[in-house]
Amino acid sequence: MDDTILSIQNLAIEFQTSSGTVKAIRGVDLRLRRGETLAIVGESGSGKSVTVKAVMGILSGNGRVTSGSIEFRAAQGEAVEKLDLLNMPRKARRSAVNGKRIAMVFQDPMTSLNPVLSIGSQLTEGMRLHLKLSKMEARSRAIELLNLVGIPEPEKRIKNYPHQLSGGMRQRVVIAIALACGPDILICDEPTTALDVTIQARILELIQSLQRKMGLSVLYITHDLGVVAKVADTVAVMYAGKIVERGTVNDIFYDARHPYTWGLLSAMPDLETSGDELYTIPGTPPNMLGEIQGDAFAARNRFALNIDNRVEPPMFRVSDTHEAATWLLHENAPRLQMPPALRERIERMRKENNAS
Amino acid sequence: MNDKSILNAAGQPPLLEVENLRQYFRISRRQTIKAVDGVTFRIYPNETYGLVGESGSGKSTIGRSVIRLYEPTAGSITFRGRDVSGRLSADDEKMLHTRMQMIFQDPMSSLNPRKKVVDIVAQGLDIHRSYASRAERSEKVFAMLEKVGLSRDHANRYPHQFSGGQRQRIGIARALIQNPDLIIADEAISALDVSIQAQIVNLMRAIQKETHTSYLFIAHDLSMVKYLSDRIGVLHLGHLVETGSKEEIFKNPLHPYTKSLISAIPHPNPIVEKKRSAAIYDVRASGIDYEKGSLRHVEGTHFLLAADDEFKRWTKGA
Numbered sequence: 001m002d003d004t005i006l007s008i009q010n011l012a013i014e015f016q017t018s019s020g021t022v023k024a025i026r027g028v029d030l031r032l033r034r035g036e037t038l039a040i041v042g043e044s045g046s047g048k049s050v051t052v053k054a055v056m057g058i059l060s061g062n063g064r065v066t067s068g069s070i071e072f073r074a075a076q077g078e079a080v081e082k083l084d085l086l087n088m089p090r091k092a093r094r095s096a097v098n099g100k101r102i103a104m105v106f107q108d109p110m111t112s113l114n115p116v117l118s119i120g121s122q123l124t125e126g127m128r129l130h131l132k133l134s135k136m137e138a139r140s141r142a143i144e145l146l147n148l149v150g151i152p153e154p155e156k157r158i159k160n161y162p163h164q165l166s167g168g169m170r171q172r173v174v175i176a177i178a179l180a181c182g183p184d185i186l187i188c189d190e191p192t193t194a195l196d197v198t199i200q201a202r203i204l205e206l207i208q209s210l211q212r213k214m215g216l217s218v219l220y221i222t223h224d225l226g227v228v229a230k231v232a233d234t235v236a237v238m239y240a241g242k243i244v245e246r247g248t249v250n251d252i253f254y255d256a257r258h259p260y261t262w263g264l265l266s267a268m269p270d271l272e273t274s275g276d277e278l279y280t281i282p283g284t285p286p287n288m289l290g291e292i293q294g295d296a297f298a299a300r301n302r303f304a305l306n307i308d309n310r311v312e313p314p315m316f317r318v319s320d321t322h323e324a325a326t327w328l329l330h331e332n333a334p335r336l337q338m339p340p341a342l343r344e345r346i347e348r349m350r351k352e353n354n355a356s
Numbered sequence: 357m358n359d360k361s362i363l364n365a366a367g368q369p370p371l372l373e374v375e376n377l378r379q380y381f382r383i384s385r386r387q388t389i390k391a392v393d394g395v396t397f398r399i400y401p402n403e404t405y406g407l408v409g410e411s412g413s414g415k416s417t418i419g420r421s422v423i424r425l426y427e428p429t430a431g432s433i434t435f436r437g438r439d440v441s442g443r444l445s446a447d448d449e450k451m452l453h454t455r456m457q458m459i460f461q462d463p464m465s466s467l468n469p470r471k472k473v474v475d476i477v478a479q480g481l482d483i484h485r486s487y488a489s490r491a492e493r494s495e496k497v498f499a500m501l502e503k504v505g506l507s508r509d510h511a512n513r514y515p516h517q518f519s520g521g522q523r524q525r526i527g528i529a530r531a532l533i534q535n536p537d538l539i540i541a542d543e544a545i546s547a548l549d550v551s552i553q554a555q556i557v558n559l560m561r562a563i564q565k566e567t568h569t570s571y572l573f574i575a576h577d578l579s580m581v582k583y584l585s586d587r588i589g590v591l592h593l594g595h596l597v598e599t600g601s602k603e604e605i606f607k608n609p610l611h612p613y614t615k616s617l618i619s620a621i622p623h624p625n626p627i628v629e630k631k632r633s634a635a636i637y638d639v640r641a642s643g644i645d646y647e648k649g650s651l652r653h654v655e656g657t658h659f660l661l662a663a664d665d666e667f668k669r670w671t672k673g674a
Contacts, residue, residue, distance in 0.1 A: 043549040167411070196410035196576060201620040201634035223550055226579075226622030229629040249626040267554040269583040270624055271606065277558050278583070281551035284519050349625040 004073060005217050006032040006055070006102075006185060011068035013050055013059065013241075020289045024050045026241040027068070032185065032217050034075075039220040039228045039249075041264065042238035045285050048221045051238075052187050055085065055219075056104055057093050074101055074184060100130040103178035107190040109170035113162040119173050120158035123180060130181045145176040149206060168199035172206065179210065186211070187219045192227065204230055225268055229253060234321075237261050240286050240296035247322035254346055256338065257316075257324040259303045266342045279341050295327070303328060303336050362398065369437070370398040371537055371570050372422065377431035377441075379414070379421045391417040393594040394431070396651060399538065402568040406585030406602075408578055408617065413591040415574045419540045422572070423456050436537065454484055457531035461543035463523030467515040474511040477501065477530045484534075500529040504559060521552035525559065532563065540572045545580065557584060578621050582606060587657060590614045593639065595646040600658030610660050610670045612637050612644070 013025040025047045032038045040048040053059050055070055070085040074097075085093065106112040114122060123145060124138035133141065139158070146154035149172040162170055171191060178186055188207065192200035208231060211218055220231055228235055229249065236246040237260065245258040256262055266279035283300040286292060295301070298308035305327050307313075316329035327333055337343065363369060379392040392414040399405045407415045421428045424440065433441040440452050457480075460466035467476055477497045480486075487493040498508040504525040515523055524544065531539050541560070545553045557580065563569065575581050581588060582602050589599040590613065598611040609615045616637035623629045639646075649661045654671060662670060 043551060197578065197620040198410060198616055198634070198637070201622070202636070204622075205633055224622070225550075225624045226629070229624050229626040230622045232626075253624065253626050263551060265624065267551050268624060269554075269579050271579055271582060271618075271621065273579070273583055277561070278554040280554040280558060282555075284521060284552070285549075349628070352625060353627045 003034045004031050005034045005075075006030075006073070006219070007069075007071045008051070008055070009069050009071070011051065011054060011070065012066045013047075013054060014064050014066050015060075016062045016064070017289075022288045023290075023292075024063075024241050024288060025054070026292075028238075028241070028243055030236060030243070032219055034184075034217055035211075035215055036233045037211065037218040037220055037231050039222060039232035039235045040238055041222060041225065041228055041235060043223060043285055045288070046238040047241040048238050049189055052104070052189060052219060052221060055187065056098060056102065057085065057090065072097065072102065072185075095130075099126045099183075100181045101183055102185045102187065103181070103183040104187040104189065105171075105174050105178050105191045108194045109167060109174045110162065110194075112174055113170060115162050118159055118161055119165070123158070123173070123177055126177065126180045141180070142176075145180060146173070148179070148210070149173070149176045150202075151176075167195055168203065171195060171199075171203055175203075175207065175210070179214070182214070183216070185217045185219060187221075189221045190223070193222075193224075200227075207231070225253075225264060237264070240292065241288065242296065242325065244297065244326070245324040247318070247324075251319070251322040254349070255318075255322070256342075257318055257322070257329060258326045259301050259328070260297050261324075262338045262342055263300075266339055266345075270345065272345070272348060273341075279339055295325075305333060364400040364403075366400075368401050370434075371401045371436060372399040372572075373432075373434040374398070374418070374422060375432045375434070377418065377421060377433065378429045379417050379426055380429045390594050392421065393646075395589075395591070395594070395596045397589050397596060397599055399570050399572060401537070401570055402564065403586045404564070404571040404573050404584055406573045406575065406581035406588040407591060408576060408581050408588060409591030410576065412593075414594040415576075415591050416542050418591075419458070419542045419572060419574050423458055423540055424452060450484065454480070454534045455537045456540065457534055457536040457538075458540045458542065459524070459527045459531050459544040462547050463520060463527050464515065466527055467523060469515055472512050472514060473501070473506075473518075473526055476515070476526060477511075477533055480530065480534050486534075496533060497529075500533045501526075503532065503563070504529045505555075519552075520548050521555060524548060524552075524556055528556075528559065528563070532567070532569075535567070536569055538570045538572065540574070542574045543576070544573075546575065546577065553580070560584065578617060590617065593646060595649075595661055596651070597646070597661045598659065599651075600654070601656065604654075604656060604658040608658070610654065610658075611662070612642060612670070613639075 008028060008030040011025055011028045015022040015024055028051055042048045065086055072083045072085050074081045074083060120142055123142040127133045127138045127141060142158060143154045146157060151157050151172055192203050222228060232249045234248050235252040236243045239260050245261050256265060263281035269278060281300050286296050294310045295308040295313055298304045307327050313325045313327045315323045315325050317323050328336055374397050377392055377395045381389045381391055383389055409415045420426050422433055428441050432439060438448055440448055474497050477500060478493050481493055497511060501508060501510060506525055545556050573584055585602055587601050588605045589596050592613045598614045609618055616635045619635040648663045651659045651661050652667050654660050
């Protein structure tokens with residue numbers, strides 16, 4: 001049975017800027033299954049946020065979808081209703097999808113909450129509009145939600161304003177708002193980047209437990225691979241507006257095939273990393289103004305082949321769940337090994353796994 | 357404490373000694389924030405001391421007090437054998453402002469957008485008149501830019517023409533041009549992308565190897581701190597709750613806050629990470645009063661902030 005809930009096909013997005021047209025997304029295919037957590041990983045500017053903004057229909061004014069489709073399969077009891085999000089009228093989308101079926105948690109809870117409204121009124125707004133609840137019903141449900149996300153004394157807190165709460169508490173409120181109308185999909189755009197590690201761990205665990213309780217499908221955007229390891233079922237690695245590798249979380253962490261993924265994994269020291277130098281990806285992400293010839297990653301790729309400068313690599317299949325866009329997987333390519341530091345780490349992780 | 361005990365393994369006296377530093381901020385007549393409340397640590401030549409803690413724990417305040425962006429409320433700061441905590445003589449001030457430098461978190465807001473890179477990097481030289489001719493000034497700047505991985509063509513550009521990682525390199529060049537003994541890096545890599553972070557960290561290490569400068573590395577990312585630091589201090593609510601070499605802190609964390617901090621780092625290993633949950637630490641619920649504790653010696657360079665019974669309880673298992 002096809003349990004896809006969100007399907008993005010061949011999505012391309014451009015932005016008109018004063019210095020020219022920026023091709024931010026250049027053909028992205030993504031599939032989110034019901035109840036699954038999909039993480040999109042990449043550096044800033046890789047297009048991960050733009051992709052989900054297109055799903056929510058909140059691209060900035062100079063952005064334009066040039067091709068592709070986004071299909072949302074909403075479950076209506078037994079039947080499945082297919083919604084073409086890109087061609088829906090804006091009004092219908094806002095009343096039927098945004099906040100109700102697909103909700104989003106943003107990076108910085110201070111800027112995503114309105115400072116002049118109490119958290120109670122921000123929590124109930126969506127429920128009054130989408131679910132047509134009365135004031136009293138909405139209030140009691142808001143208290144329930146605050147309880148659910150682990151805010152002590154919700155009856156008192158509901159009257160508070162955002163500035164009266166700590167960063168972690170604010171993010172809990174934002175999550176409560178997102179969950180208010182019982183959405184099918186929760187999109188989290190770097191929800192813990194602005195928070196401390198100890199708070200981050202608790203927010204991640206909160207999202208996980210809520211996901212299990214409510215059967216949510218979660219689309220996670222992050223650049224922190226530690227976070228990915230904790231929350232994700234499947235991973236898509238993005239670079240320069242394309243998905244360069246995708247697979248289950250185990251495929252990506254134990255058997256990465258794309259040199260960019262190797263770089264990302266090795267550049268982040270884990271607690272065992274020692275030695276004189278960290279592995280780095282040389283250079284900086286490419287300028288997205290104008291056409292990119294060949295593989296966008298070629299200039300930063302130590303393992304680049306000649307063909308990388310001329311022809312863009314297609315997706316090569318590694319296994320049923322795993323594929324990567326690099327010419328290294330072509331049958332005529334030289335057999336290359338991942339960097340030794342990464343191989344050692346994977347060995348270490350395997351030992352750790354066997355021990356536990 | 358006798359005099360021998362403060363020398364490091366190489367027999368060197370500390371470069372920076374911070375003794376019982378307090379930094380209070382008066383908000384109103386009734387309210388005073390104790391941002392740093394009695395913190396003691398030392399930094400030796402050619403070493404990296406990492407300060408970690410959550411936001412609001414006072415780690416940035418310590419950096420800023422040490423370099424005298426703030427007036428310390430109490431306590432002593434000794435840098436290169438001279439007291440720099442009270443009123444500074446002109447001589448001490450010059451020494452402090454040249455031998456100690458700072459790299460800031462946000463490379464955009466810490467570089468003047470209206471100045472060219474060459475003038476930003478040379479500003480310290482201009483103030484302290486440490487060159488004989490214009491040509492020498494430019495030569496010094498060019499050499500420094502090359503050292504941090506930029507080229508001399510970059511000297512006549514403005515900060516907005518650079519990427520985040522390059523801007524942070526400019527900040528590092530500005531700090532290095534004074535040939536400092538101590539560089540305070542206040543969240544210097546937090547605003548950068550993962551792949552760029554690694555480049556900057558490698559650069560900082562290479563510079564240390566060459567110039568033997570010391571770093572006070574302030575960060576909240578524990579895995580980076582562990583990678584870069586020789587010794588680590590863990591801060592919580594303005595108190596230094598535990599300090600020691602990175603092995604001591606990571607192999608044998610004793611304070612419950614340190615333990616929760618370490619357990620909160622996500623491991624990039626999905627099979628293990630999925631089963632793990634982080635330890636939760638709540639000061640109020642645990643009944644620990646930092647005011648009552650004192651910094652006690654565990655072993656080697658490992659110290660722990662604890663009251664008598666807490667110390668016994670926490671070190672028992674070790």
